[in-house]
Amino acid sequence: MPSINGITINDVQLSSSVVSFFYTLIAIIFVCSFVISLKKYTFLSALKKGVIITFFSAGIVYSIHADIGWSTWLINDNRVFGGLGTDEKLSRMEAGLYDFTLAVRKVIDDDYVLFSSDIYLPLRMEYFLLPHRKRDQAKYIVVLVDKEAHYDQVTHTFTRGDVRIDQVVPVLVFANDAYVLMRQPS
């Protein structure tokens, strides 16, 4: 069973061996129940009885399998998140990203520009920083895992590709690739 990871919300996949097992089980239950029912019922009624018995039996066995998987998730999640507050849970789930977000929230009081070369991280960060909004132009510059970004401490200049922002000072340095700059009034 795959663990809950934010992707499997669309589909909880079964391995081909499990699928084969279920179809074999369905076939066996059906043949047995049909043959037994034939002793008491006409062909059509035995067929109906066989299908009903198979439906419920296979459904219950499937539920046992599904709920064992579910219990595994539950036990695992209880081990990982049990007894924690919401911020602690998020911190554990998103590792350094959420810790950085908490630190950023303390130093920014307005909208921000966000630079990152990742796809998931800036979106998640943008979500955590709401209601402050990401803009093209803003007082704060948040840099998160960006290969192209560079801040020159001597000239107080931030550059990223064609982008060049002068007169910025660091207000938070969380890590080498995670920091916040603020524009200085000109």
Add this chain to the structure above:
Amino acid sequence: MTAIALFLPTLLGFLALAVVLRNEHDTGLVERLCFSYPLGTGLLTIQMFVLGLLRVPLTLVNTSLPIVAEIVLLSVLIVIQKITIMPKPSFGFRDEFLSTNIPRIKKVALLLFILWAGAKLFSVFVETGLRPIFAWDAWANWSVGAKLFYAAKSLLLDSPPQDFFASGAVLRITAYPLHNPMMQMWISLWNGGFDEVLVKFWNPVYLLCLAGCLYIMAKKELNALAAMMMLVVFLGSQLMSYHAIEAYSDLALSTYLLLAAISFLYAMRGREAFWILTGVFSAEALFTKDEALFFIAPLCISAVIYIWKDSIDRRRKQYEIIKLAAPLLLAAPWYFFKFSHALGLGANHIKLEFTFHPEIILPALQQLYSLENFNVIIVFFPLLLLLGGKPSQEFLHIVLVVASYVVFFVALYMFTTFYYEHFSRGTVFFRNILTYYPVIVLLTILLLKRIFLAIKQAETPIAVAVPKKKKKRHRAR
């Protein structure tokens, strides 16, 4: 506070239901409770949206006052009209366990299934409380709207164009209906802050209501043991419990579609008050997800055809159609707003580009029979359909609605580039099925009833004939 936030709309729904079903004696307490929560939350979020449209600040007091006022008004009406508010509890377990006609093994099995289903439902609530919002659409779209509306205490309708209606933030889709963000906002208002765990707690209650409704339905149509087994099979469908712990809208939509279908079924069985509920749940479905339109439109057509064929009295026909159609106006403010602001249907980034991929039928069937996500119900459904014999009129009226809805999805995957790509990536297929899966379970229950009856009829003559044969043989010896 989250409990109060969930209790208030349930109470509103319960009282509203008591008034609508005042002459109705066949709905028990449990069934009414399972109807009450979705009914109340739907009414709540539509009201919050209307308040937002009227530029009333969406504070706790402003959003709670109409609900409290409605609860008081309905209570007064119930007292004045002496409406029975507490029908008898309808689980029926007591009768089952006390009955001397039921073998002990069946009672033990029933008890085990009750414990199993109860433990599963409880565990869904526990898991909801363990995890913060984690799935992509939940945070990137649904919760973004909720957070921004909560922070602004408004729908941001007077903001600059780039921020209008919380547009442009993360991946928020402004065209999507607001039931989900409004529920998150409502819980946040009661908690005094947006909590990434607590804002999801409205969703597992939908699963609880779905389970209750399907159990009651199965118990009425089959028997208590078969109903409990059906419930365990239903709860063993992984995607149901998976969605119940997240802030997605698919489960809520599936609840509204099921309740609209059950109400339609009851209305077809002559319980006229349910025409109103068919309309109300349809409107609430329309305020939950865009695709609801493609279930509700065929449902309304099917209902109108039924009413037209069923009744000879022209005035009665008109009266029933009005009872069905008038509640649909609840969804009117949303559609008026949506189209007056050119928000369109579906995600903002969808470009309507046509294509033709008939080959998707084969992988779709393969996925359908892969046994993933939905236990064995979908695999057995066509077989039960064949064995069920000539379908009843009520069954046909519902199955055709589901068939139209399925055709709509297949057409999307087959004819539009956007959905074809999503189908190929495996991100839409099972989630779309989830929205009508409970209705499939309802139809399965109706089919099982027919097959159970057929088997019972086949048993009777043989049971009478056997002792006679034995008697003859004995004499011959």
